Amino acid sequence: SGGRSAWLAVPASGPDDEANYPRFAHQHITAPYERAMEYAELVRELWDSWEDDALRLDKENAIFTDHEKVHRVGHSGKYFFSDGPLNAPRPPQGHPPVLTADLSAGGLSFAAAQADLVLARESTAETAKLLNAKLGGPLLLADLHFVLGATDAEARERIAELNGLAAPEAGGLFFAGTAQGLADLMAAWFSGGACTGFNLLPAVMPRDLAAFAADVVPLLRAKGMFR
Numbered sequence: 001s002g003g004r005s006a007w008l009a010v011p012a013s014g015p016d017d018e019a020n021y022p023r024f025a026h027q028h029i030t031a032p033y034e035r036a037m038e039y040a041e042l043v044r045e046l047w048d049s050w051e052d053d054a055l056r057l058d059k060e061n062a063i064f065t066d067h068e069k070v071h072r073v074g075h076s077g078k079y080f081f082s083d084g085p086l087n088a089p090r091p092p093q094g095h096p097p098v099l100t101a102d103l104s105a106g107g108l109s110f111a112a113a114q115a116d117l118v119l120a121r122e123s124t125a126e127t128a129k130l131l132n133a134k135l136g137g138p139l140l141l142a143d144l145h146f147v148l149g150a151t152d153a154e155a156r157e158r159i160a161e162l163n164g165l166a167a168p169e170a171g172g173l174f175f176a177g178t179a180q181g182l183a184d185l186m187a188a189w190f191s192g193g194a195c196t197g198f199n200l201l202p203a204v205m206p207r208d209l210a211a212f213a214a215d216v217v218p219l220l221r222a223k224g225m226f227r
Helices: 015-020 022-030 032-047 105-114 125-135 152-165 179-191 207-222
Strands: 055-058 063-065 098-100 117-120 139-148 173-177 197-202
Touching: 015 022, 032 105, 098 105, 105 125, 117 125, 125 139, 125 179, 139 152, 139 179, 139 207, 152 173, 173 179, 179 197, 179 207, 197 207
Parallel strands: 098 117, 117 139, 139 173, 139 197
Antiparallel strands: 055 063
């Protein structure tokens, strides 16, 4: 993927995971976040078991890697053991971004220590700011559900129609209106320090995403807020 991938880490497992991995079921009950913390640390150790320039790809001399730059890990922890190294080359950026959406007390501690990005379901800028302050290091992406229309009235009509077909999404920031209104809302959240970016959740695919790309992105560019 050329580095265009990320890891959504889910620290606490559920019943389905326990059925698939019964060996670890007791760990879910006793200390899921302690286990998750060690797991994330081990994954980072494995990513780092390859140096940046370890991959040679020298077909002429039949050299795939420089073995001097691929290292054993030797991880021996409470929950996991691994001698390494990773059985795949290091990603282009070293570590792919680590995301989490667990906003429980244990999840926040995990996010602050291990995540690069946190997906937040805050519905107001004020609560998003408080969450941002708690996290400290990771970047915060606000879940943004949106329905776009040429006018606010058209967007409201679309909402009524969609709600008649399915239950509305729960949690996160919800917007219904024009492209200008959405661009203004996003700019206000970003400039006010409520979030670093947005996890876009269009109401209808591809309609609302296409409208966002065509109508909202140029407005964000005009505000100097998008590349």
